[in-house]
Amino acid sequence: MEKPILEAKDVYKIYDMGKVKVNALSGVSLKVYKGNFISIMGPSGSGKTTLLDVMSALLRPTMGDVLINGTGISTMDDNELAKVRGKTIGFIFQTFNLIPRMTALENVMLPLWFQGVSMADRKKRATEILEKVGLGERVDHKPSELSGGQRQRVAIARALAVDPDVIVADEPTGNLDSVSGEQILQLIDDLNKKEGKTVLMVTHERSIGKRAHEILHLKDGKIIKNETNGRKRK
Amino acid sequence: MVDLEVFTVAFTNLKRQRLRSYLTLLGMVIGIAAIVALFTLSTALSITIEEQFEIFGLDVIFVEPGQEIGFSTAVSRGIEEEDIDIIKSIPGVEEVMGFYETAAIAKYRDQELSAFIIGYDPNKGEYLEQTGYIILNRGRLLEPNDLHSVMISESFAENALGNRDLELKQKLEIDGMEFRIVGILEDADIATAGFINFFWVTKKAAQTLFDEEDPVELIVKVTDEHLVDEVSEKIEIKLEDAHGEKDFYVATSETLLESFSNVLGIVQIVLMLLASISVVVGAIGIMNTMLMAVLERTREIGAMKAIGATNNLILGIFIAEAGLLGMVGGAIGIVIGYLTATGISLVAGSLGFGLPIVVDPFVIIFGILVSMGVGIISGVIPARRAAKMDPVEALRYE
Ligand SMILES: Nc1ncnc2c1ncn2[C@@H]1O[C@H](COP(=O)(O)OP(=O)(O)OP(=O)(O)O)[C@@H](O)[C@H]1O
Numbered sequence: 001m002e003k004p005i006l007e008a009k010d011v012y013k014i015y016d017m018g019k020v021k022v023n024a025l026s027g028v029s030l031k032v033y034k035g036n037f038i039s040i041m042g043p044s045g046s047g048k049t050t051l052l053d054v055m056s057a058l059l060r061p062t063m064g065d066v067l068i069n070g071t072g073i074s075t076m077d078d079n080e081l082a083k084v085r086g087k088t089i090g091f092i093f094q095t096f097n098l099i100p101r102m103t104a105l106e107n108v109m110l111p112l113w114f115q116g117v118s119m120a121d122r123k124k125r126a127t128e129i130l131e132k133v134g135l136g137e138r139v140d141h142k143p144s145e146l147s148g149g150q151r152q153r154v155a156i157a158r159a160l161a162v163d164p165d166v167i168v169a170d171e172p173t174g175n176l177d178s179v180s181g182e183q184i185l186q187l188i189d190d191l192n193k194k195e196g197k198t199v200l201m202v203t204h205e206r207s208i209g210k211r212a213h214e215i216l217h218l219k220d221g222k223i224i225k226n227e228t229n230g231r232k233r234k
Numbered sequence: 235m236v237d238l239e240v241f242t243v244a245f246t247n248l249k250r251q252r253l254r255s256y257l258t259l260l261g262m263v264i265g266i267a268a269i270v271a272l273f274t275l276s277t278a279l280s281i282t283i284e285e286q287f288e289i290f291g292l293d294v295i296f297v298e299p300g301q302e303i304g305f306s307t308a309v310s311r312g313i314e315e316e317d318i319d320i321i322k323s324i325p326g327v328e329e330v331m332g333f334y335e336t337a338a339i340a341k342y343r344d345q346e347l348s349a350f351i352i353g354y355d356p357n358k359g360e361y362l363e364q365t366g367y368i369i370l371n372r373g374r375l376l377e378p379n380d381l382h383s384v385m386i387s388e389s390f391a392e393n394a395l396g397n398r399d400l401e402l403k404q405k406l407e408i409d410g411m412e413f414r415i416v417g418i419l420e421d422a423d424i425a426t427a428g429f430i431n432f433f434w435v436t437k438k439a440a441q442t443l444f445d446e447e448d449p450v451e452l453i454v455k456v457t458d459e460h461l462v463d464e465v466s467e468k469i470e471i472k473l474e475d476a477h478g479e480k481d482f483y484v485a486t487s488e489t490l491l492e493s494f495s496n497v498l499g500i501v502q503i504v505l506m507l508l509a510s511i512s513v514v515v516g517a518i519g520i521m522n523t524m525l526m527a528v529l530e531r532t533r534e535i536g537a538m539k540a541i542g543a544t545n546n547l548i549l550g551i552f553i554a555e556a557g558l559l560g561m562v563g564g565a566i567g568i569v570i571g572y573l574t575a576t577g578i579s580l581v582a583g584s585l586g587f588g589l590p591i592v593v594d595p596f597v598i599i600f601g602i603l604v605s606m607g608v609g610i611i612s613g614v615i616p617a618r619r620a621a622k623m624d625p626v627e628a629l630r631y632e
Pocket residue numbers: 015017022023024042043044045046047048049050051627
């Protein structure tokens with residue numbers, strides 16, 4: 001049987017706030033295989049972002065472990081986590097989180113720098129990807145000179161720069177109007193359907209969740225429902 | 235391993251920085267500018283002074299009124315005309331020259347020129363010329379009964395009036411007395427080493443002008459350099475005998491130079507300390523700017539970490555940025571420092587005191603390295619704060 005690319009094993013994330021303990025995640029187990037498109041839904045505060053964070057090696061679980069390509073993250077130090085993240089995961093944020101002082105091209109080149117890619121290759125690759133997401137004309141624009149949808153496309157290009165296996169998106173359309181939101185979703189959908197990227201996406205809207213193979217419903221840090229959407233998981 | 239490309243990113247960050255952060259560089263700019271200006275000016279001053287003594291040579295002794303070097307006052311006039319003959323009788327003395335000096339305002343037509351009047355015994359003009367103290371460019375030396383004649387230096391002749399040159403036979407007025415220019419001296423004279431606005435007049439003219447019989451300074455030339463110390467001692471004994479008190483002091487080129495550089499050294503140290511305080515203020519400014527930058531860019535830092543930046547790389551980016559920021563301050567400071575020094579030198583020059591400004595690559599490199607080093611040190615705390623940020627918390631930062 002195929003090994004999952006990401007696996008959460010009975011993960012707890014507990015924030016100790018002195019008087020109270022917040023269980024952001026309490027006992028989540030999840031297997032993500034290459035090519036899966038998983039959508040995570042649930043009310044605010046249910047632990048969606050926290051789940052994405054642990055699955056993408058941004059956050060160490062309090063208990064349990066997350067395996068990335070079979071390796072547990074809870075024993076890794078900051079540098080090892082950064083390396084694993086940089087190589088395997090591409091991040092798309094609700095608020096884009098581009099570097100405002102850098103041009104689109106420079107933003108997309110950044111993760112390649114972190115991976116030690118040479119300057120010339122960085123430029124070439126970043127230009128290619130920006131063209132692919134339809135921003136070939138905007139490479140020298142700074143984020144402030146781009147529309148929201150364009151910014152999110154730069155962010156997607158940045159996420160794709162190192163050709164990661166997994167794309168992690170936390171409400172990627174949350175700050176966009178419906179038209180550009182739809183375009184971004186189509187782009188992400190294509191990444192999954194055409195390029196076989198594994199996608200983990202948090203969303204509030206059911207209609208958006210429908211694109212996924214699988215919809216996880218979270219409540220109080222637990223997976224309460226797991227809908228498969230037509231196609232079966234491997 | 236340090237990835238030097240952090241400097242490229244840091245440079246990008248700085249280039250697109252808001253002006254506000256550059257304002258905090260003021261302390262650094264002022265500090266480095268002050269250090270550069272002070273260093274340049276004091277170097278110029280010591281060059282000038284050394285040149286002066288080089289022209290005098292090592293075989294001369296100065297006898298001046300007062301108790302101590304550098305503290306001669308007009309109150310006690312401790313030198314008399316007769317002293318010249320007393321000193322002359324000491325074995326090993328080749329020549330004794332009495333100088334009558336004072337600062338005055340000279341007038342050419344309506345134009346006022348600040349000048350330093352120096353009176354000497356015209357009988358010794360040839361001797362002064364032979365020893366190279368003065369070199370005649372054109373015209374003639376002063377003669378014993380010249381009462382209304384003056385010699386000036388060539389560069390003064392060229393510069394005093396701005397666009398016009400002073401020429402032979404033109405008339406100057408000093409304190410209501412009229413003088414005609416009879417000689418123009420080569421720039422290699424005593425005057426160019428420091429004061430360039432020297433007006434050479436005869437002893438008699440000086441005595442009339444100043445209403446004073448006695449010279450203010452004696453310059454004694456010995457027959458051999460090695461006799462300088464021995465002769466100095468004898469001068470002291472003999473003059474004290476004659477005056478009944480020690481109301482004068484005797485100095486050689488060497489002791490004068492020493493005390494000048496001692497005083498200069500102390501002044502330099504004090505001023506450098508003051509300038510260093512500015513640099514410390516500058517360092518605090520940079521640290522503050524960088525702390526603000528780290529706070530402002532919290533989410534960016536979180537994003538960079540998310541997409542694979544290691545803690546060390548983040549540390550490097552911010553330290554490089556602080557270093558470059560310091561360097562920018564230093565570079566601006568160096569330019570302003572040299573401009574200030576040049577300005578002061580120009581003012582001094584117009585007052586007749588030559589201060590040659592030399593752009594020293596060592597000063598530039600030193601200034602850049604110091605300011606960059608200070609920047610880097612100031613950046614350590616903010617950079618560590620950035621490096622240690624938890625990516626998830628940073629990304630959630632509002
Ligand atoms: N650093 C923290 N300290 C304390 N509690 C935290 C911290 N981070 C998250 N939490 C808590 O963990 C819970 C889950 O948060 P999380 O951000 O994962 O929710 P979410 O499902 O993404 O919500 P939303 O839809 O509003 O984004 C919340 O109750 C939140 O208050």
